[in-house]
Amino acid sequence: MTEALIALTAVLVLAVARIPLGFAMAIVGTIGFAALRGPIAAVETVGQLILDFSMSYTFAVLPMFVLMGAFVHRSALSKDLYEASYAWLGHFRGGLSMATVAASAGFGAACGSSVATAATMGRVALPSMRRFGYDPGLAAGTIAAGGTLGILIPPSMSLVVYGFLTQQDIGRLFIAGIVPALITVVLYFCVVAIVTRLKPQAGPPGPRTAWADRFRKLGKVYGVLLLFVLVMGGIYFGVFTPNEAGGVGAVGACLIAISRRHLNWQAFVDSLIEAARTTSMVFSVAFGAVILSNFVTVAGLPETIANGINALNLPGLAVIITICLVYILLGCVFDGLALLFLTVPVFAPMVVTLGYDLIWFGIVVIIVSEIALIT
Structure with a gap:
């Protein structure tokens, strides 16, 4: 228990010192194993953890969805999505903000990354909102909140990671994320409407x-809807597995980019390089988080937390609320994927003991991670 707390404190210190998070977690976890088991056993344990993770069939879907997002980014769909959303919503008060949220949802459905969604929609939407005199706080908040939809709307990298960590079906997680994502979009619309009603300027x-x-602008974005239906419909009806869906989605996104005349040979190569870089970054964080989370487990932190909660005899809902608060606080420091790798192995057994479904808990975790991501 003490060793685990020291390790987490060390990771926070290294993160504040701007050491890349993946390396910080790997270093601390390796040193922790060496302190508990000796240097030779630590090297063997770390090597086996990395090998097992790299050979995971479940995680093989991630590079395919990353590549799909790279092709979608190259196809310049973000601008057309924003223009189509603006055509239908722009005449309302706060319409540009609503259009940004709607476009973010559409782009997130084909991209799967919140950071990429926020960055892309920021470049597209922010100049328009400035031109129409939108409040800077509303504009920035809309882009930040809309960008977080990328990790909830399937296909989502975060849902893939959660499914890998809890051994839950990726397809079921993707399907479970659709309705909460739509509800979130509607609630964002409501917030924008309330803000602009109280403060029309x-x-x-x-x-x-x-x-x-x-309708003409809507016709330009048929590719996103087609891609989403192809990937999610194929998974839902059992036509192909999530891994196969990733490959189909990547090929479909490539064909859409070609049909829109935005993909020449150089852009194709750049998309492959971009996908490789993103995947490498994700895997570096994943390796470090797997090492650290295993060390924390060996050090007895999850067991100690579970025993403490049982001793307090708290109701299940109170435990879930506490977990959500922990995610929001840790999200101020940790990257979203690193946060999942560190916390899910600790909290998932506890949630199962309380009688909650891990698919439901996964969606709760992703939604709370959205809030943490904004911080």
């Missing part, structure tokens, strides 16, 4: 778009 309405132009 924060989000003035734009000009109304003709119906013909609305």
Whole structure:
């Protein structure tokens, strides 16, 4: 228990010192194993953990969805998504903010990364909101909140990681994320409507778009809907596995980019390089988190926490609320994926003991991670 707390403190110190998080967790975890089991056993344990993780069939889906997102980014769909959303929503008060949320949801459905979604939509939407005199706080908040939809709307890298850690079916997690994502979009719309009603100058309405132009702009983004239906429909009806869906999605995104004349040979190579870099970054964080989380488990932290909760005899809902607060606090420091690798092995057994479903808990974790990501 003491060793685990020292390790977590050391990781926080290294993170504040701007040491890459993956390396910080790997270093601390390896030193921790060496202190408990000796240097030779530590090297053998760390090597086996990395090998087992690298050979995981479940995690093989991740590079495919990353590649799909790279092709979608190259196809310049983000601008068309924003223009289509603006055509239908822009004439309302706060319409540009609503359009940003809607476009973020569409882009997130094909990208799977919150950071990429927020960065892309920021480049597309922020100039328009500035031009129409939107409140800077509302504009920035909309982009940040809309960007977080990328980790909830399937296919999502975070859901893949959670499924790997808890041995839950990736397809069921993807399906479970759809309705909460739609509810989140509607709630974001409601927040924008309330803010602009209380403060009309924060989000003035734009000009109304003709119906013909609305449908014309909507027709430009059929590729995103087609890709989403192809991937999620194939998984839901059992046509292919999540891993096969990742490959189909990557090929589909590539064909969409080609059909839109945005993918030449150089762009194709750049997409492959971008996907390789992103995957390498994710795996470096994953390796470090797997090493540290295993050390923390060996040191007895999960067992100690579980025993403490049992001793307090807290109701299940109180435990879930406490876990959510822990995620929000840790999210101020840790990357979203690193947070999952560190905490899910600790909290998942506890949640099962309380009688909660791990699919449901996974969606709760992702939603709370969205909030933490904004911090």
